[in-house]
Amino acid sequence: MAVYKRKYTPYTGPLTPEWSRFFVLTRYALADLFKSRFFVLLLILSLVPCLFFAGYIFIANNKTLQLLLPTGPADMFSVEARFFTIVMIVQTQAAFLLNCWVGPVLIAGDLTNGALPLFLSRPFGRADYVLGKLAVLGLLLSAVTCVPCLLLFTLQAGLAKDGWIWSHLWMVVPIVLCSAIWILMLSLISLAVSAWVKLRIVATGVIFILFFIPAGVGEMFNSIMGTDWGRLLNLSYMFRLILGKGFREPSVRLLGSLDWNEIPIPAAWGVLVFVCLLLLVILDARLRAREAVRG
Amino acid sequence: MNPTIELNGLEVQLGGRTILHGLTGVLKSRAIGLLGPNGAGKSTLINTLLGFHSPSKGSARILGLNSHTNGKALRSLVGYMPENDAFISKMSGVRFVRYMAEISGLPPDQAMERAHEAFVYVGLGEARYRPVGTYSLGMKQLAKLAQAIAHGPKVLILDEPTNGMDPPARKRLIELIREIREANDICLLLSSHLLRDVEETCDEVLILRNGQIASICNLVEERRANRKFLELETVGAEATFTATLEGLGCECAVFTNGRIKVVMPDNVEIREVFKVAADRGVQIRRMNHRRDSLEDIFLNAMEQTGAADGRI
Numbered sequence: 068m069a070v071y072k073r074k075y076t077p078y079t080g081p082l083t084p085e086w087s088r089f090f091v092l093t094r095y096a097l098a099d100l101f102k103s104r105f106f107v108l109l110l111i112l113s114l115v116p117c118l119f120f121a122g123y124i125f126i127a128n129n130k131t132l133q134l135l136l137p138t139g140p141a142d143m144f145s146v147e148a149r150f151f152t153i154v155m156i157v158q159t160q161a162a163f164l165l166n167c168w169v170g171p172v173l174i175a176g177d178l179t180n181g182a183l184p185l186f187l188s189r190p191f192g193r194a195d196y197v198l199g200k201l202a203v204l205g206l207l208l209s210a211v212t213c214v215p216c217l218l219l220f221t222l223q224a225g226l227a228k229d230g231w232i233w234s235h236l237w238m239v240v241p242i243v244l245c246s247a248i249w250i251l252m253l254s255l256i257s258l259a260v261s262a263w264v265k266l267r268i269v270a271t272g273v274i275f276i277l278f279f280i281p282a283g284v285g286e287m288f289n290s291i292m293g294t295d296w297g298r299l300l301n302l303s304y305m306f307r308l309i310l311g312k313g314f315r316e317p318s319v320r321l322l323g324s325l326d327w328n329e330i331p332i333p334a335a336w337g338v339l340v341f342v343c344l345l346l347l348v349i350l351d352a353r354l355r356a357r358e359a360v361r362g
Numbered sequence: 363m364n365p366t367i368e369l370n371g372l373e374v375q376l377g378g379r380t381i382l383h384g385l386t387g388v389l390k391s392r393a394i395g396l397l398g399p400n401g402a403g404k405s406t407l408i409n410t411l412l413g414f415h416s417p418s419k420g421s422a423r424i425l426g427l428n429s430h431t432n433g434k435a436l437r438s439l440v441g442y443m444p445e446n447d448a449f450i451s452k453m454s455g456v457r458f459v460r461y462m463a464e465i466s467g468l469p470p471d472q473a474m475e476r477a478h479e480a481f482v483y484v485g486l487g488e489a490r491y492r493p494v495g496t497y498s499l500g501m502k503q504l505a506k507l508a509q510a511i512a513h514g515p516k517v518l519i520l521d522e523p524t525n526g527m528d529p530p531a532r533k534r535l536i537e538l539i540r541e542i543r544e545a546n547d548i549c550l551l552l553s554s555h556l557l558r559d560v561e562e563t564c565d566e567v568l569i570l571r572n573g574q575i576a577s578i579c580n581l582v583e584e585r586r587a588n589r590k591f592l593e594l595e596t597v598g599a600e601a602t603f604t605a606t607l608e609g610l611g612c613e614c615a616v617f618t619n620g621r622i623k624v625v626m627p628d629n630v631e632i633r634e635v636f637k638v639a640a641d642r643g644v645q646i647r648r649m650n651h652r653r654d655s656l657e658d659i660f661l662n663a664m665e666q667t668g669a670a671d672g673r674i
Contacts, residue, residue, distance in 0.1 A: 075483065075545045078476060078514025082467035091464045099452075181448040185509060188412050188442035189466045190434045356414040
């Protein structure tokens with residue numbers, strides 16, 4: 068099909084491995100996202116708290132600076148599990164905001180213009196499609212959750228010395244695991260909602276609604292019934308229960324109260340797993356090349 | 363060699379309704395047309411061949427690959443141009459085609475090269491850097507064709523390719539499709555409401571009616587069988603004219619107002635008719651080299667129930 072010949076010729080060159088093709092979606096989506104100044108600004112803003120946390124770590128490991136500060140005793144600067152729990156909570160909230168902006172862009176654009184049959188008429192399945200889109204969110208949300216958290220951990224390990232790293236190495240597990248849970252849930256929610264409503268702005272609104280309305284309904288249920296089980300509808304709360312358990316910090320009170328023993332941890336896990344499965348079912352139902360109309 | 367399309371009792375149910383009712387047939391030509399009125403099941407058949415719908419009974423094969431069990435392998439051979447709008451509106455045309463080619467497995471540099479070539483080939487070279495969303499309907503059709511051929515498929519499936527195109531654009535697209543068909547190792551499946559599109563590009567036609575095969579017709583054979591059928595309007599034709607033609611082996615039927623119908627044997631050329639007319643002083647005012655058109659075949663298929671395998 069050379070231009071100068073204006074003649075159709077079949078392609079006979081090499082092909083990329085099938086397993087790697089989902090990453091084409093990821094690459095193109097990231098390239099498109101980084102063209103948006105608003106997205107870049109949002110990404111930078113979501114990393115700003117990490118600068119303050121890094122500053123905190125620096126002060127916590129610098130006795131001279133601590134003496135210069137007009138604040139109270141030096142032992143207020145403590146970098147332990149509680150510190151990293153707070154970092155995680157702040158960064159996961161930033162990830163939530165980022166996800167509300169990025170998630171709907173990924174699928175809604177393809178669905179509103181009917182591009183899905185073009186993807187699925189190739190040696191490329193629905194699982195590859197979802198994987199490609201999940202990878203976009205996975206990379207971006209990791210960049211604002213576990214990556215900065217691990218960098219802060221490394222910074223602290225480097226500054227503290229005295230074997231701090233060995234006594235706190237266990238914290239790497241909750242950092243990675245809790246980030247992964249949160250990222251997976253956020254990504255699935257935004258993809259499923261986008262696939263369902265197809266319009267980007269509406270999808271963003273629905274994601275907010277899904278987090279805040281059920282939580283409010285749960286609190287109403289608690290007030291009426293005199294129980295705490297209504298909080299099962301509060302996904303952020305369930306996540307923070309798991310986070311607190313992971314960091315062995317039973318009472319982190321930031322961005323809302325957290326009482327340790329209200330809801331059993333297995334119930335929190337159960338809610339998150341159930342939500343993820345439900346979202347996968349929605350994605351399976353909505354991401355089809357052709358819709359069959361009943362009747 | 364495997365037939366291009368093989369349908370074996372294919373039944374497809376969607377939303378609780380049976381859309382395709384046990385289609386059985388073998389299509390061996392390299393360019394196959396899919397005809398039928400609205401709701402006949404053309405798009406459902408294409409979607410089933412692509413693996414978008416699962417058959418409730420039977421099977422469909424393209425080049426020997428089962429659409430349901432070998433879906434991925436089959437789709438690696440296919441280039442698909444859907445009927446409806448299908449694009450990513452904010453992407454430039456060439457980037458869109460490159461993207462699709464990369465998903466088909468082309469390395470990025472090759473995909474870029476093929477995308478540019480495909481765009482120039484379909485005649486959209488000047489518009490390739492514009493967002494696809496700004497294209498006219500005809501340009502979108504061409505962009506869809508470009509994405510369908512960029513990765514060099516072995517089977518090209520075109521669903522209503524000339525929808526929304528003005529006559530010159532339609533003509534250009536039909537020429538392109540014919541050019542692509544002539545290239546080696548590519549099979550064509552074209553679904554259209556326009557009989558002319560199918561007639562100009564296809565060798566074999568599958569006609570559907572109410573989800574059933576109304577007819578499978580080999581157009582090449584039809585053309586060959588009817589190639590010597592002439593309708594003449596003459597002035598001054600006497601009995602000697604028709605007698606001379608019959609002497610050459612033609613069969614003549616004379617009607618009023620100098621109209622003559624001539625069925626010619628294979629060894630007689632049209633110029634011999636002119637020669638006889640000149641010798642006898644007969645004016646041929648009009649000559650219609652007519653054969654059974656696809657329209658006749660289509661209408662015939664719509665009126666009658668097909669045979670067991672649908673062939674007529």
